Amino acid sequence: xxxxxxxxxxxxxxxxxxxxxxxxxxxxxxxxxxxxxxxxxxxxxxxxxxxxxxxxxxxxxxxxxxxxxxxxxxxxxxxxxxxxxxxxxxxxxxxxxxxxxxxxxxxxxxxxxxxxxxxxxxxxxxxxxxxxxxxxxxxxxxxxxxxxxxxxxxxxxxxxxxxxxxxxxxxxxxxxxxxxxxxxxxxxxxxxxxxxxxxxxxxxxxxxxxxxxxxxxxxxxxxxxxxxxxxxxxxxxxxxxxxxxxxxxxxxxxxxxxxxxxxxxxxxxxxxxxxxxxxxx
Amino acid sequence: xxxxxxxxxxxxxxxxxxxxxxxxxxxxxxxxxxxxxxxxxxxxxxxxxxxxxxxxxxxxxxxxxxxxxxxxxxxxxxxxxxxxxxxxxxxxxxxxxxxxxxxxxxxxxxxxxxxxxxxxxxxxxxxxxxxxxxxxxxxxxxxxxxxxxxxxxxxxxxxxxxxxxxxxxxxxxxxxxxxxxxxxxxxxxxxxxxxxxxxxxxxxxxxxxxxxxxxxxxxxxxxxxxxxxxxxxxxxxxxxxxxxxxxxxxxxxxxxxxxxxxxxxxxxxxxxxxxxxxxxxxxxxxxxxxxxxxxxxxxxxxxxxxxxxxxxxxxxxxxxxxxxxxxxxxxxxxxxxxxxxxxxxxxxxxxxxxxxxxxxxxxxxxxxxxxxxxxxxxxxxxxxxxxxxxxxxxxxxxxxxxxxxxxxxxxxxxxxxx
Numbered sequence: 001x002x003x004x005x006x007x008x009x010x011x012x013x014x015x016x017x018x019x020x021x022x023x024x025x026x027x028x029x030x031x032x033x034x035x036x037x038x039x040x041x042x043x044x045x046x047x048x049x050x051x052x053x054x055x056x057x058x059x060x061x062x063x064x065x066x067x068x069x070x071x072x073x074x075x076x077x078x079x080x081x082x083x084x085x086x087x088x089x090x091x092x093x094x095x096x097x098x099x100x101x102x103x104x105x106x107x108x109x110x111x112x113x114x115x116x117x118x119x120x121x122x123x124x125x126x127x128x129x130x131x132x133x134x135x136x137x138x139x140x141x142x143x144x145x146x147x148x149x150x151x152x153x154x155x156x157x158x159x160x161x162x163x164x165x166x167x168x169x170x171x172x173x174x175x176x177x178x179x180x181x182x183x184x185x186x187x188x189x190x191x192x193x194x195x196x197x198x199x200x201x202x203x204x205x206x207x208x209x210x211x212x213x214x215x216x217x218x219x220x221x222x223x224x225x226x227x228x229x230x231x232x233x234x235x236x237x238x239x240x241x242x243x244x245x246x247x248x249x250x251x252x253x254x255x256x257x258x259x260x261x262x263x264x265x266x267x268x269x270x271x272x273x274x275x276x277x278x279x280x281x
Numbered sequence: 282x283x284x285x286x287x288x289x290x291x292x293x294x295x296x297x298x299x300x301x302x303x304x305x306x307x308x309x310x311x312x313x314x315x316x317x318x319x320x321x322x323x324x325x326x327x328x329x330x331x332x333x334x335x336x337x338x339x340x341x342x343x344x345x346x347x348x349x350x351x352x353x354x355x356x357x358x359x360x361x362x363x364x365x366x367x368x369x370x371x372x373x374x375x376x377x378x379x380x381x382x383x384x385x386x387x388x389x390x391x392x393x394x395x396x397x398x399x400x401x402x403x404x405x406x407x408x409x410x411x412x413x414x415x416x417x418x419x420x421x422x423x424x425x426x427x428x429x430x431x432x433x434x435x436x437x438x439x440x441x442x443x444x445x446x447x448x449x450x451x452x453x454x455x456x457x458x459x460x461x462x463x464x465x466x467x468x469x470x471x472x473x474x475x476x477x478x479x480x481x482x483x484x485x486x487x488x489x490x491x492x493x494x495x496x497x498x499x500x501x502x503x504x505x506x507x508x509x510x511x512x513x514x515x516x517x518x519x520x521x522x523x524x525x526x527x528x529x530x531x532x533x534x535x536x537x538x539x540x541x542x543x544x545x546x547x548x549x550x551x552x553x554x555x556x557x558x559x560x561x562x563x564x565x566x567x568x569x570x571x572x573x574x575x576x577x578x579x580x581x582x583x584x585x586x587x588x589x590x591x592x593x594x595x596x597x598x599x600x601x602x603x604x605x606x607x608x609x610x611x612x613x614x615x616x617x618x619x620x621x622x623x624x625x626x627x628x629x630x631x632x633x634x635x636x637x638x639x640x641x642x643x644x645x646x647x648x649x650x651x652x653x654x655x656x657x658x659x660x661x662x663x664x665x666x667x668x669x670x671x672x673x674x675x676x677x678x679x680x681x682x683x684x685x686x687x688x689x690x691x692x693x694x695x696x697x698x699x
Contacts, residue, residue, distance in 0.1 A: 046543060074361045143555075147361065150546055151554035158635075168543040173551065204564065244554075247364075247371045254372070255542025262535045269528040276524040280319060280516050 033202050035154055036179030039234065041171050043241060046256060049249050050242055052087040057221060058239025059086060061232050064219050066145065069137070069210075071126045074146035075243050078119040084249030085242060093119050100124055138196045140209030149173040149237070149244040173244070174237040176202065181233035184212040288314070311497060316515035317522045318503035320684045324394040325501065326529030327387050333530055334384040335489065339482050341377040349429065351475035353468045356431035357556045375545040381423050382548045383537050385571035388416060392599075397623055399611030400502040406603040408495040411488055413600045418485045420572070420596075425478040427569055431471060432553030437566045439466045439474070445579070448586040465559070505683040506612025507676050514680035565640060573637030574630050578656065580641040581649035591653065598660050605660055607668035615674040619667050626659045 042051040059080075062072075077097035081088045088096070097117035102124055105112035117124070126142070127133035134141050153172040156164060164170070179202040187199035187206075197207040214229045221227050225235075242248070288309035290296050299305055348367050350359035363370035392412070395401055401409035428439045443466065446456040462469025500509055509515055516522070540547060548570060552563050568576050575592050582588035598605075613620040633652050639645045677683040 074358065074365070076365075079365065147554045151551050153551035165539075165544065165547065168539075170544045170547055245371075251371060251375075251542055251545070255538065258538050258542060259535065262531060262538060266528065266531040266535060269524075269531050273524040273528045276520045280521060 033154075033204055033206070035156075036172075036175040036183075036202055038169075038171070038175055039178060041174060041238065041241070043238070043248055044171050045168060046252060048252050050084065050086075050238065053223060053225075054235050055239045055242050056086050056088075057223075057225060058235035058237070058242075060221075061214075061219050061236040062145070062239055065213050065232075066236065067126070069126060069133075069142035070145045071142075072123040072145045072243060073125055074122065074144070075246075076120065076122050077117060079246050081119070082246070085246060090119075097121060137209060142210070145240060145243060147244045149177065149240040151244075152176045171241075174241050177237040177240060178230075178233045180208075181214055181236070182230055311493075311518075312523075313517065313519040315497060315518040316500070316509065316512075317518050318501055318509060318514060318680050319516045319521075320503050320505055320680050321501065321522070321525075322504050323525070323529055324390065324398075325503075326526050327391040327394065328496075329526035330387045330530055330533050331384070331391060332489065333533075334380060334387055335482065335485060337380050338377060338384060339486070341373050341380065342479070342482065344373050345377055346479060349475075351429070351472050353431065353471060353557075356429060356471060360430045372541070375541045379537065379540045379545060379548060381426060382540070382569070382571065383533075384419065385423070387533070388419060389571075392416070393627065395502075396602075396626075397613045397620075398502055398504060399506050399606070399608075399613070401603045402606070402608075402611050403603065404499045405495075405502060408492060408499060409603060410600050411492040411495060413596070415485055415488050415492060416599075417596060418481055418488065422478060422481040422485065423569065423571065425474040425481070427553075428471065428474045429478060430553060431557045432550075433555045433557055433561075433563050434550045434553040434566070436466060436557035436559065437563055438568055439470060441566055442568070443470070445585075445589045445592075448589045450586070502611060503680060504612060504614060505677055505680055506610065506614065507680060507683070510679050511681075567638055570634070570638075573635075574633035575637070577633040577637035577649045578653045580637075581646065581653040591657075595653075595656060598657070602660065602664075606664040608671060608673070610673040610676060612676075615676050616667075616671060617674060618671045619664075622659065622663055622667065626656075629655050629659070 041048070042054065043049060062070075077093055077100075080086050080096065081090060081093040097119050100117035100121070100123070101114045102117045102121050103112060104115050107113055127136065130141060150173055154176055156172070180200060183200045183202040185199055185201055187193050191199065191206070193199055193207055197209055198211055199206055200208045214232045216229055217227045219227065219232060221231075225231060245251075288299075288306040290299055290305055295305060345363065348359065348363045348370065350356060360374065363374050365371075367373070395409065395412070424438075424442060428435045443457055443460045446460065447453045449456065458464065460470065460473075461467070462473055550567065567573075575595060578595050579588040579592040582591045608616065608619070610616050613623055629652050633649065633656065636645055636649045636652065641649075
């Protein structure tokens with residue numbers, strides 16, 4: 001009896017403590033960034049796959065725009081041609097690799113030298129070291145792009161984060177990259193920003209050192225796809241997802257096979273269990 | 282492990298071996314003839330699931346160690362090498378990374394099952410304490426494992442957690458130096474964490490053997506929380522428990538596979554795909570989800586030493602549980618008040634987990650303090666008081682009664698039990 005009351009009191013106490021934390025939560029939101037819009041990606045969901053044309057376009061955007069500052073040092077040229085990738089032939093991969101100059105050596109005379117890339121090489125560094133990169137960019141460091149699509153995300157509150165498990169939603173990184181690339185705007189009145197920085201709606205703190213990299217018609221698409229900032233952002237994000245997760249297609253395909261196997265197996269195991277226990281209950 | 286086995290192999294060779302090393306008899310008495318209460322529900326299948334988790338972690342871990350480089354310069358890239366170039370490396374790594382979370386999901390269910398049905402009570406105190414030791418070893422192993430990819434969260438998580446020991450008076454700074462192998466988290470830290478991360482799972486396996494040994498000595502608890510009184514109360518482990526464990530384990534694998542194949546990075550932090558940078562602190566340093574309730578307790582206490590004591594105390598307290606809850610009735614099924622407090626406690630733990638993921642500011646801190654206080658009050662005040670004041674409901678006369686109601690047991694229906 002006293003315990004019924006205790007329970008009630010406890011319930012009230014915990015309700016208050018939870019309730020009390022909501023204003024704080026709201027306050028937290030106010031000075032943080034808006035949630036990037038969720039887009040529909042071809043590689044989302046259980047049967048997700050890369051749209052080869054899209055990631056080829058994204059690769060073009062990377063090469064013609066991003067690559068002037070951002071390296072991709074963990075990605076090897078050969079992977080461009082592997083299955084579940086951009087769909088390039090061996091010859092195409094060879095040609096792409098040869099367009100890059102790779103630091104090699106030392107040779108017989110003990111000297112380092114430059115040679116054209118081979119499929120087994122990795123995308124070369126843009127700057128010899130971090131200091132050199134920062135020196136060229138007013139102290140800011142253009143990050144490496146190899147796993148960037150998995151290294152960025154945004155917070156999804158309750159209950160959304162639970163729903164994402166069921167929906168298999170894991171495209172937060174690419175949502176963010178797309179939002180960032182399209183999120184440049186004029187700084188609001190009274191927002192202080194230095195001359196070397198730009199205002200971006202989605203960048204934490206809103207001050208980003210990267211100037212808006214894309215503009216309409218900057219990269220030429222030969223397949224009739226609209227040459228807009230939004231489209232470029234989508235394509236390059238999809239390409240970066242591939243770069244970060246080159247075995248995504250195999251993962252989802254094998255996952256489906258595993259699921260079918262396990263579900264059938266679970267069914268058989270269930271009926272076995274039922275049969276075994278039939279005489280015990 | 283449960284009395285001498287009367288197992289006799291059919292083949293002459295095996296009989297010869299058995300007379301000299303009765304290992305088949307041991308296996309037979311432990312995993313075939315071993316009597317299990319007939320009323321065990323599916324919450325009891327998590328012991329088997331946990332052995333499966335340990336096996337998966339050890340096997341995938343051994344393969345990963347073949348390709349991983351424990352150096353500050355090479356760790357991050359070697360993990361990416363596994364993800365990109367090692368045959369099915371992405372699968373092995375994702376199974377290992379998600380396997381840690383699955384291990385903790387299973388162990389938390391296993392622990393809360395023990396709390397609900399009073400599995401820690403006489404005569405299972407040592408069995409329970411061995412379980413607490415396994416839990417501690419698991420936490421140490423998981424923490425060190427998370428450091429190995431040498432991402433931002435690895436580095437800063439390691440910095441924050443190892444720094445906790447500096448709060449200990451006197452020996453604190455020395456312990457921290459020993460953990461680091463120097464004066465900051467660096468190469469020696471990574472390398473010794475790798476070594477220990479490889480060692481601890483085998484220590485876990487050793488304690489698991491003791492845990493199962495103790496279990497087979499005292500017998501399993503059961504949902505009714507009453508002792509086995511006759512053969513009618515039990516069924517042999519094989520085929521009954523094996524068939525049930527098998528089904529439950531496959532269902533668990535489906536859940537596991539969902540994460541591995543479809544949302545493999547959901548339970549991790551995006552920040553850990555950024556290589557470790559000692560010069561740049563991430564905005565929020567958050568431990569893996571399974572440490573969040575303890576992290577909330579740590580941050581709830583304003584003093585550093587106090588926080589560390591509270592955090593370790595919250596786990597150490599579990600070991601004393603058999604003497605804090607003195608109620609004779611084991612199962613919450615027949616303890617109406619305890620049952621309610623149990624569910625409040627579950628909600629408090631989930632609440633602490635949520636608060637652990639939030640920044641330590643404003644109302645979050647107040648809420649953490651209230652829930653931390655409740656966590657300790659549950660063990661130190663509520664449970665001891667309940668032992669005296671609660672009037673338990675009558676328990677069934679036997680396990681067979683609890684399963685079959687009061688109907689007389691028809692002989693044909695107990696064919697399964699020996």
